[in-house]
Amino acid sequence: MEEKTLSQVLIKALHYVKSFRGQVFVIKLGGEVMCDERVMDCLAEDLVLLNSMDIKPVVVHGGGRDISDAMKRFGKVPEFVEGLRVTDAETMDIVKMVLIGKINTGIVAKINKQGGSAVGLSGKSGKLFMAQRRKQKIDLGFVGDITEVNTELVSVLLEKNYIPVISPVGFDSGGDSLNINADTAASRLAVSLGASKLVFMTSVEGVLDKKNKLISKLTVKQAKKLIAEGTASAGMIPKLEACIHSVEGGVARAHIIKSREHAFLQEVLTSKGTGSMVYLK
Numbered sequence: 001m002e003e004k005t006l007s008q009v010l011i012k013a014l015h016y017v018k019s020f021r022g023q024v025f026v027i028k029l030g031g032e033v034m035c036d037e038r039v040m041d042c043l044a045e046d047l048v049l050l051n052s053m054d055i056k057p058v059v060v061h062g063g064g065r066d067i068s069d070a071m072k073r074f075g076k077v078p079e080f081v082e083g084l085r086v087t088d089a090e091t092m093d094i095v096k097m098v099l100i101g102k103i104n105t106g107i108v109a110k111i112n113k114q115g116g117s118a119v120g121l122s123g124k125s126g127k128l129f130m131a132q133r134r135k136q137k138i139d140l141g142f143v144g145d146i147t148e149v150n151t152e153l154v155s156v157l158l159e160k161n162y163i164p165v166i167s168p169v170g171f172d173s174g175g176d177s178l179n180i181n182a183d184t185a186a187s188r189l190a191v192s193l194g195a196s197k198l199v200f201m202t203s204v205e206g207v208l209d210k211k212n213k214l215i216s217k218l219t220v221k222q223a224k225k226l227i228a229e230g231t232a233s234a235g236m237i238p239k240l241e242a243c244i245h246s247v248e249g250g251v252a253r254a255h256i257i258k259s260r261e262h263a264f265l266q267e268v269l270t271s272k273g274t275g276s277m278v279y280l281k
């Protein structure tokens with residue numbers, strides 16, 4: 001890149017940096033993202049860069065593919081109902097092992113390697129996600145709905161410039177661990193923290209319409225329609241519901257983007273948005 005162009009890019013970024021200073025961004029990483037070492041290294045750089053500009057990233061991660069792989073190794077067959085994993089007691093142990101033991105520590109290590117200070121938490125840390133078992137016709141087992149979000153611990157970490165990395169495992173009043181969809185956890189957290197952005201990094205370009213064309217901007221009303229008419233299915237249902245919840249709860253923008261190298265940085269610090277953006281109206 002020419003020097004003039006380079007300085008123009010940096011100066012343009014200054015506009016975004018100034019307007020976002022001190023704000024919280026919640027980033028949800030999908031299971032596929034974490035399987036790509038290069039993309040993860042770039043994302044860790046993005047997070048550390050933003051953090052050093054006084055923007056406060058909070059990471060919530062899923063674990064789809066790794067959990068399914070581990071289940072198969074234990075001779076179990078992954079099963080989903082509307083994008084939510086059916087979780088019996090053995091599966092819950094696998095979920096904890098993979099999410100907290102493997103993925104969370106892996107993300108923390110990547111951020112620390114880039115010079116940031118990440119802290120791994122689960123929804124049990126500081127009673128972050130209190131939950132109750134989901135009640136519905138088909139029993140999903142140890143799948144939880146969040147009843148309460150306690151952000152005190154996360155806020156303390158953000159004040160001291162740590163980057164919290166959160167596994168979506170909650171617990172109920174009896175102390176049982178519950179598997180919480182990571183998209184839902186990210187949106188509840190974003191609202192409770194008063195985040196200005198919620199970014200979902202996933203394996204698809206964004207939300208696709210009936211003809212498989214990318215929808216680059218959609219209102220809450222359009223998002224609800226996509227779910228109701230079945231255009232959004234499987235894992236896109238909790239993701240769109242999370243977008244709806246977050247923007248209705250005061251988060252200015254929710255983005256769904258494909259995880260490429262530095263896609264996150266480009267999304268927040270340039271005008272070159274990719275993927276889908278959900279907004280109130």
Ligand SMILES: Nc1ncnc2c1ncn2[C@@H]1O[C@H](COP(=O)(O)OP(=O)(O)OP(=O)(O)O)[C@@H](O)[C@H]1O
Nearest residue numbers: 030031062063064202206207208231232233235236
């Ligand atoms: N209208 C739609 N547009 C785009 N993707 C859709 C749509 N409807 C269903 N999908 C599916 O939703 C999937 C994305 O959700 P998925 O839960 O698999 O990913 P994730 O949330 O990023 O990962 P994880 O659940 O591991 O955290 C896509 O891979 C796609 O198959």
Ligand SMILES: [Mg+2]
Nearest residue numbers: 062064183235
């Ligand atoms: Mg998902």
